[in-house]
Amino acid sequence: MTLQEEISRRRTFAVIAHPDAGKTTLTEKLLLFGGAIHVAGAVKSNKIKKGATSDFMEIERQRGISVATSVMGFEYRGRKINILDTPGHEDFAEDTYRTLTAVDSVIIVIDGAKGVESQTRKLMEVCRMRNTPVIVYINKLDRPCKDPFDLLDEVEKELKIRVRPLSFPISSGTTLKGVYNIYEEQLSLFTSDERQTADASTVEIRDLKSPLLAEHIGERYAAQLRDDLELVQGVYDPFDRDAYLRGESAPVFFGSAVNNFGVRELLECFIRIAPAPRTATAESRTVEPDEPKMSGFVFKIHANMDPNHRDRIAFLKICSGTFERNRNYLHVRSGKQLKFSSPTAFMAEKKSVIDYAYPGDIVGLHDTGNFAIGDTFTEGEKLKFTGIPSFSPEQFRYIENADPLKFKQLAKGIDQLMDEGVAQLFTSNLNGRKIIGTVGALQFEVIQYRLEHEYGAACRWEPISIHKACWIRSDNAEQLADFKRRKHTNMAVDKHGRDVFLADTSYALALAQENFKDIRFYFTSEF
Numbered sequence: 001m002t003l004q005e006e007i008s009r010r011r012t013f014a015v016i017a018h019p020d021a022g023k024t025t026l027t028e029k030l031l032l033f034g035g036a037i038h039v040a041g042a043v044k045s046n047k048i049k050k051g052a053t054s055d056f057m058e059i060e061r062q063r064g065i066s067v068a069t070s071v072m073g074f075e076y077r078g079r080k081i082n083i084l085d086t087p088g089h090e091d092f093a094e095d096t097y098r099t100l101t102a103v104d105s106v107i108i109v110i111d112g113a114k115g116v117e118s119q120t121r122k123l124m125e126v127c128r129m130r131n132t133p134v135i136v137y138i139n140k141l142d143r144p145c146k147d148p149f150d151l152l153d154e155v156e157k158e159l160k161i162r163v164r165p166l167s168f169p170i171s172s173g174t175t176l177k178g179v180y181n182i183y184e185e186q187l188s189l190f191t192s193d194e195r196q197t198a199d200a201s202t203v204e205i206r207d208l209k210s211p212l213l214a215e216h217i218g219e220r221y222a223a224q225l226r227d228d229l230e231l232v233q234g235v236y237d238p239f240d241r242d243a244y245l246r247g248e249s250a251p252v253f254f255g256s257a258v259n260n261f262g263v264r265e266l267l268e269c270f271i272r273i274a275p276a277p278r279t280a281t282a283e284s285r286t287v288e289p290d291e292p293k294m295s296g297f298v299f300k301i302h303a304n305m306d307p308n309h310r311d312r313i314a315f316l317k318i319c320s321g322t323f324e325r326n327r328n329y330l331h332v333r334s335g336k337q338l339k340f341s342s343p344t345a346f347m348a349e350k351k352s353v354i355d356y357a358y359p360g361d362i363v364g365l366h367d368t369g370n371f372a373i374g375d376t377f378t379e380g381e382k383l384k385f386t387g388i389p390s391f392s393p394e395q396f397r398y399i400e401n402a403d404p405l406k407f408k409q410l411a412k413g414i415d416q417l418m419d420e421g422v423a424q425l426f427t428s429n430l431n432g433r434k435i436i437g438t439v440g441a442l443q444f445e446v447i448q449y450r451l452e453h454e455y456g457a458a459c460r461w462e463p464i465s466i467h468k469a470c471w472i473r474s475d476n477a478e479q480l481a482d483f484k485r486r487k488h489t490n491m492a493v494d495k496h497g498r499d500v501f502l503a504d505t506s507y508a509l510a511l512a513q514e515n516f517k518d519i520r521f522y523f524t525s526e527f
């Protein structure tokens, strides 16, 4: 197969959702359809359950498993599909954001009874930043759901994206009759005896006036469906694939993942419309996937929790060319040439050494602590891919050394954990103390535990009251200097020496933005 053929058959995406909407269940059903797994439950074990905050060992166990399911690749109808797993727990939201930098499209799962939830909104913001094409799957139709038109309005308004239903539900909850697949002009009937086992039976109904419709779902629901579909045609623009690919319009499917319902339709449509690997943006230029030379970036680093084998796996997303085993590549940040004798690929539950990988693929590279999130590998060009930002953290604590004899170990541990993207480190201008900023409270526990078990270092946390950290920049040097002088006690630098303003309260932040008009405040580290 040529490089071009390999590229055009690849579909790399993530399933994202607010916790509990059904992301794990849907992922699992997609894998079952793809023949990648044969029993349910394989993905489920990866999940960090709600309320796991107190059960730290459980998280450790889960982390071990999650390497295997980080990337789930499988073949389906001639396509090579790569599903990138994202952590369900909200405290690991930043891992999810970074994974989104490595996908070409996403499927967003929404609970039909709850509608759009907070995490769905945040994830969509990240998709919007990158114009990632989005398909929406409204789940749990077997439960009493909100009115479908209300749900569609809610998605449109809350996620700020145009929607186009490609299927439409016939009732929900105990009276759920089925889903009409607008895309394929087929009726999928929901029959409870098929629960959990197979896909629902489908009937092809191209003419909605056909008496067949009422035969299957009854007169009342048939009339309702006709009205609903008429309204759909009247209200929504026809499906426009280009608008979908530009991230402006989201096709919407309805179903019930746990019942395997509406999943096949979703997958069939997905492989037809979802994009193959797309152009990647580097600082100096854009990179096309079919360029002959290999390039890729690290979007995730997974540490081995075993203190005797403190090695890590760096996940490399291939952006262009063909990646080959045992070939020298430039690690751009260090300027070193490195070669990998056992790069791994992930096929559902199995991990195997590969000889070649193509754009869209994710390769696991063995790392002894030298790689960081965002690192680029090339055949010699000094590329730096953009769009892998750090997000402004929301929780902060001073980190102190609790064992003076282990100073070096602590410094090394902090440094490597920051490279892995576990949290962000700031150094206060006021007193030179180190501040750790995270997205969720759980990370503090993770850091303390890992420093102790992997690096033999001990840390202590001390409270600090900060509302938000933001990076600042200005072309007005005088105003910037004035700001830094006046806000001296609230200033810090990040790991790369960039200025960061630590706002005490949202009011202080708003006031600073108001009073210093020439200063730009950034809530992601990439600008």
Ligand code: G4P
Pocket (backbone or CB within 6 Å): 017, 018, 019, 020, 021, 022, 023, 024, 025, 026, 047, 088, 139, 140, 141, 142, 143, 255, 256, 257, 258, 259
């Ligand atoms: P998540 O990864 O998005 O957090 O959600 P997950 O798939 O784990 O699903 C959350 C809960 O919702 C699970 O129940 C799951 O079985 C259920 N669920 C998923 N899809 C559907 C659906 O279509 N209909 C209904 N009624 N429920 C659905 P749980 O009780 O939390 O877990 P479990 O004990 O069933 O494993």
